[in-house]
Amino acid sequence: MSKFKKDYLMFFLLLFFILGIGMEFLFSRQKVKSGSLHLSLPNSVPSPTIFLQEPTPTPFPELLNIGNDLKSMQEDLSKIKNEDIRLFPPSFNFSLGIK
Amino acid sequence: MFFIFLFFLLFLTVATKTAKAIDKSSDDYYQELVQKYRNYQQLIDPFENQRSRYLTYKSVETQADFLSAAKTFVTAEVEAITAYTVFIKTYLAEATQVLNYQDTYLYVMLDDELSYLSLARKKADGLSSLSETQTFLDDLSSHYQKISQIGYQVKSGVEIASANKILSNLQIETTKIGDLLDKINASNDKVYAAKEKFSSLKEQLPTIQNSLNKSESLLKNPSANTNFKSLSQRIRTSIDQAVVSFETIILGYQNIIESLE
Numbered sequence: 001m002s003k004f005k006k007d008y009l010m011f012f013l014l015l016f017f018i019l020g021i022g023m024e025f026l027f028s029r030q031k032v033k034s035g036s037l038h039l040s041l042p043n044s045v046p047s048p049t050i051f052l053q054e055p056t057p058t059p060f061p062e063l064l065n066i067g068n069d070l071k072s073m074q075e076d077l078s079k080i081k082n083e084d085i086r087l088f089p090p091s092f093n094f095s096l097g098i099k
Numbered sequence: 100m101f102f103i104f105l106f107f108l109l110f111l112t113v114a115t116k117t118a119k120a121i122d123k124s125s126d127d128y129y130q131e132l133v134q135k136y137r138n139y140q141q142l143i144d145p146f147e148n149q150r151s152r153y154l155t156y157k158s159v160e161t162q163a164d165f166l167s168a169a170k171t172f173v174t175a176e177v178e179a180i181t182a183y184t185v186f187i188k189t190y191l192a193e194a195t196q197v198l199n200y201q202d203t204y205l206y207v208m209l210d211d212e213l214s215y216l217s218l219a220r221k222k223a224d225g226l227s228s229l230s231e232t233q234t235f236l237d238d239l240s241s242h243y244q245k246i247s248q249i250g251y252q253v254k255s256g257v258e259i260a261s262a263n264k265i266l267s268n269l270q271i272e273t274t275k276i277g278d279l280l281d282k283i284n285a286s287n288d289k290v291y292a293a294k295e296k297f298s299s300l301k302e303q304l305p306t307i308q309n310s311l312n313k314s315e316s317l318l319k320n321p322s323a324n325t326n327f328k329s330l331s332q333r334i335r336t337s338i339d340q341a342v343v344s345f346e347t348i349i350l351g352y353q354n355i356i357e358s359l360e
Contacts, residue, residue, distance in 0.1 A: 062275065066272060068270055069268070070353050073268055073349055080258060080261045084257075085130050089246065090179070093182070094240035094243070096169060097147075098154065
């Protein structure tokens, strides 16, 4: 590579580097601006209390698994419920019919 | 550089096409069979017309026309039989993957028949007389008998393997429900009823097992003159009975589970 080309390449790399820093600076300023709109709650306001509903206790958690297994078995069953007639060999004629 | 890029694109196209060909499912092969069989059926009328002309006039010209029509007809027949053979082979391969159903001798037999059909396809073009064509058809007929018998074997084998899979899953669930019922100490009428229902349902399992074992034994140990067409009908009857029992047991188990929730 000639020295002239190298210089050009270095110039563009430097230019992109400077542009990159400039863009980063601009975006970071915008982030600060939007962040400044955030309103903090006064200390006197109590934080809202969230009541979490506890799940209904199940005496036997394995019931759910068994129920799911039985459902998937019903799907397997539906596959053999109907006979696959595609497997029946089609009929062909093996005689010229001239005898 | 441009040519390397072009070569790369060409390679990609070929590789994609090859991958697609490998990935063909039994459904795809069934569609091919339907198309080939339709082609065959469309040739029946022209073949019969030429035969009628030949039988009426018995001239050299009508004989030549009939031979030509017969060759076209026979070629379409070989292609349709090949499509059926490929379809059942793929169906068997898919069942082997899903159900661990292993019958390698059926593969070997299907491969032998496919080799024969490949040669027959070439031979059909070179048929030069009506008598030679009839001999060719007699040979094709005996091979198709074998292929049909394999088709029924594949059908019954896959049905039994599917039912066995459901049965073994059902046995696992039976153990789970049995263990669960043993854990329940509550003494109320609902639990008593659930336990009683469970006992009566699980009693059906050995009966299904015996029926499936019998069917499997008949299929795997055939006698020299076993007709797989009629055997497959008998096996289907026992599969239908098993399906009814499976449905009863599954619904019963679901009822037990719901009552315990």
